[in-house]
Amino acid sequence: MTVAEPSIQDVLERLFASVRYRDALTVLDGASGAIAPGMVAGWRRRLLANLGDFEAALCAAREAVACNPEFADEHFRLAEILARCGRYADAFVAARNVYEMDSTDIRPLAVCVEAALADPSLRPAFLSWSNRSGHSGTALAAAPLGGPSSGILLPVGRAAFSSLDGNHPDALSTIHSAQELPFCLASSAPGGALAALSSGFAHCVRVCDALTAIHPLVDHATAARYVGQRALSLLDDGQGAAVDLLPTLPMTVGQRPYVLLFDLIPALFQPFEPYVRHGISASRSPLYWIVRAFLESSHCVSIYSPYQKAQSLLGRFFKSPVIERKTTLVDHVRPTAARSATTSLACGDGLRRPDQPTLLFTASAINPQTKFYLRGGAYVLKLFEALSNRFPNLRLILRTPLPDTLAPALRDVALNHPNVHHIDRELSYEEYLAMFQKSHIFLSPSAALYMNSALNAMRHGAVPVITDAFGSPDLIRHDRNGVLVPMPPEAVAMDAENGEFSQDLRVFMDAEALGSRSFLDRLSDAVAGLLENPERLQRLSRQAMDDVAQGFPGCPTGTPMSEILERALSDGKNVILRGEGIDFLKAPL
Structure with missing residues (x-):
C-alpha cells in the first residue's frame, strides 16, 4: 500500500488524539504559512488550553475569533477560557452571544450560570436575560407526589x-x-x-x-x-x-x-x-x-x-x-432456569466455523474519536495485521466507527483487508447477537471493563480476552472462562486509603498502536495461545457460557435492580x- 503524505492538519489531529500537545505545538510553530492564520490560532488555543496555560490560550482564542467570526464554536471556546481566567463579565457576554447565535447549543449556558455565580454583580444581568422569555423566575418547587408520574x-x-x-x-x-x-x-x-x-x-x-x-x-x-x-x-x-x-x-x-x-x-x-x-x-x-x-x-x-x-x-x-x-x-448475573436455557441454546456453535477462527471487537458509536482508542481498537488492528500472517484463515469482525485520526496503515487494514468485516451502522438486536455467536474470541484490550459486551460474549461462547481493569476479575477467571491481559502499569494508579487516584491513558490513544510494545506483545501472545490450542479455546468457551448461566463461583449475590x-x-x-x-x-x- 502506498500511503499519501499526511497533511499538517492530519499530523496535528493525530498528535492531539495521542495527547502529545507539546509535540503538536512544535509542528504548529514550524507550519508558518502552510495553513490559514485562523486555523493556526484555533489549534494554538486548543493545545494551550489543554496544557493549562489559559492566559496564552486566551490570546490565541481572541485571534481565532477575529479570523473566523462566523464560527460559533470559536466564540464558545473564548467564553470558556475567559471563565478559566476569572474574567467573568467578559465570559458572560461572550457565552450569551454564542447562545444567541445558536440556541440549540446548551454549552454556553453553563458558562453563563458559572459567571453569574462567581461574580454576584452579574446576577441582575443574568436574571434579566433569562427572564426575557416572560418567565417569572419563581423558586424551584419540589416534585408533586401521588400521581402516576411520581416515579x-x-x-x-x-x-x-x-x-x-x-x-x-x-x-x-x-x-x-x-x-x-x-x-x-x-x-x-x-x-x-x-x-x-x-x-x-x-x-x-x-x-x-x-x-x-x-x-x-x-x-x-x-x-x-x-x-x-x-x-x-x-x-x-x-x-x-x-x-x-x-x-x-x-x-x-x-x-x-x-x-x-x-x-x-x-x-x-x-x-x-x-x-x-x-x-x-x-x-x-x-x-x-x-x-x-x-x-x-x-x-x-x-x-x-x-x-x-x-x-x-x-x-x-x-x-x-x-x-x-x-x-x-x-x-446482573443471578442464575435462573430461563437464563440457563437461553444461554445453552445461544452457544453459537452452529454459526462458528472451526476453519475460520474469528475475532470480535466492538466500540461505541458515541464519541468514536476517543472511545475507539480507549477500547484498544488500534491495538486490535495492529495485532490482527501481525497474526493474520501466521493464521491465514483468521477473521476479524470490527463493529465500530473508525476515528478520523487513525493511522493510514491501520485504516487500510480495517477497510481493505479481505478477512476484516467492518460494520459501521446501527444493528438490529438479532444482528448484534449474531456477531457474538459467529465469533470465537471477543477482544477488549480496553482501559476499563465494558461489562455488557463481556457478558454478551460469554453468554454466547465467545471467549473474552480483556485487560485486568477494575471489575474484570468479577467476571473473568484467567484460563477458566477467559484470558486476562495485564494493563500497562502506568495506566491507572489508586491509593484509596489516602483518597488518591490517577490515570494516564495515553498508552491507549496512540494512533499507530505504538504506545506500549509490551502490551501489544502480551495481547498477541494471549490470542495466539488460544488459536494454537482449539481444545483450550473450546473449554474456555463452554465454561464462560456455564458461568453466566449458573452463576460465577465465589462471587457474592447482588441485590436485584428492581x-x-x-x-x-x-x-x-x-x-x-x-x-x-x-x-x-x-x-x-
Whole structure:
C-alpha cells in the first residue's frame, strides 16, 4: 500500500488524539504559512488550553475569533477560557452571544450560570436575560407526589447528557430488569432553557455558597464552575418524578433526590477533569470534596454498581461510612432456569466455523474519536495485521466507527483487508447477537471493563480476552472462562486509603498502536495461545457460557435492580415529604 503524505492538519489531529500537545505545538510553530492564520490560532488555543496555560490560550482564542467570526464554536471556546481566567463579565457576554447565535447549543449556558455565580454583580444581568422569555423566575418547587408520574426519571434524552457521553447502557438496561416500576422520560422544560435556569438560579446560588463551606480547598470559583455545569440538569421537565436515575456522574444540583450508577471513579469528576490524563487527590483537589458532599447528601438516596469491590472502594476513597452504606452491589448475573436455557441454546456453535477462527471487537458509536482508542481498537488492528500472517484463515469482525485520526496503515487494514468485516451502522438486536455467536474470541484490550459486551460474549461462547481493569476479575477467571491481559502499569494508579487516584491513558490513544510494545506483545501472545490450542479455546468457551448461566463461583449475590430502585423511590419520596433541602446546605461536613 502506498500511503499519501499526511497533511499538517492530519499530523496535528493525530498528535492531539495521542495527547502529545507539546509535540503538536512544535509542528504548529514550524507550519508558518502552510495553513490559514485562523486555523493556526484555533489549534494554538486548543493545545494551550489543554496544557493549562489559559492566559496564552486566551490570546490565541481572541485571534481565532477575529479570523473566523462566523464560527460559533470559536466564540464558545473564548467564553470558556475567559471563565478559566476569572474574567467573568467578559465570559458572560461572550457565552450569551454564542447562545444567541445558536440556541440549540446548551454549552454556553453553563458558562453563563458559572459567571453569574462567581461574580454576584452579574446576577441582575443574568436574571434579566433569562427572564426575557416572560418567565417569572419563581423558586424551584419540589416534585408533586401521588400521581402516576411520581416515579423515576430516566436519563434518556436529557439535555445535560447531550454534550457528554450519552446514556449509559447499564442505566438504560434497568428498564428491562425492573419493568414494574414507574419510569418516566424527561421533556423540555416549560418556557425553554432560559426559563428553567431562571427558576432554578436561586437554588444554584444556595448550593454554590454552601459548597464553599464544606472544605478549605473549595473556593468560590471552583464551586461556581461545578454548579454552573451541573445546572444544565435543570433544562428538562422532570414530569413530576420523585427520583432521578443518573448514569455514572452526579449530573444534578439537588433539585430532586437521585440514584447513581457507579462505574468508574474518573466518571464522577467529568467533564471537569480530562479523562485521558486524570488526577484526583483528597489533599489537593477541591472537586474531591464537592463530589463527596453530593454523594453523602440525603438527596443521593442510593448508589449501585455491578462491581463487587465498589462499596468498599468508594467508602475508603472518600473516607465516608455514609457513602459506603448507601452503595449496593446490583445483581446482573443471578442464575435462573430461563437464563440457563437461553444461554445453552445461544452457544453459537452452529454459526462458528472451526476453519475460520474469528475475532470480535466492538466500540461505541458515541464519541468514536476517543472511545475507539480507549477500547484498544488500534491495538486490535495492529495485532490482527501481525497474526493474520501466521493464521491465514483468521477473521476479524470490527463493529465500530473508525476515528478520523487513525493511522493510514491501520485504516487500510480495517477497510481493505479481505478477512476484516467492518460494520459501521446501527444493528438490529438479532444482528448484534449474531456477531457474538459467529465469533470465537471477543477482544477488549480496553482501559476499563465494558461489562455488557463481556457478558454478551460469554453468554454466547465467545471467549473474552480483556485487560485486568477494575471489575474484570468479577467476571473473568484467567484460563477458566477467559484470558486476562495485564494493563500497562502506568495506566491507572489508586491509593484509596489516602483518597488518591490517577490515570494516564495515553498508552491507549496512540494512533499507530505504538504506545506500549509490551502490551501489544502480551495481547498477541494471549490470542495466539488460544488459536494454537482449539481444545483450550473450546473449554474456555463452554465454561464462560456455564458461568453466566449458573452463576460465577465465589462471587457474592447482588441485590436485584428492581429492589434497589423500589427502595430508592421510597426514600426519595420521603426526602421530598420531609421538605429537606440539600443537607450540606445546613452545616459544613
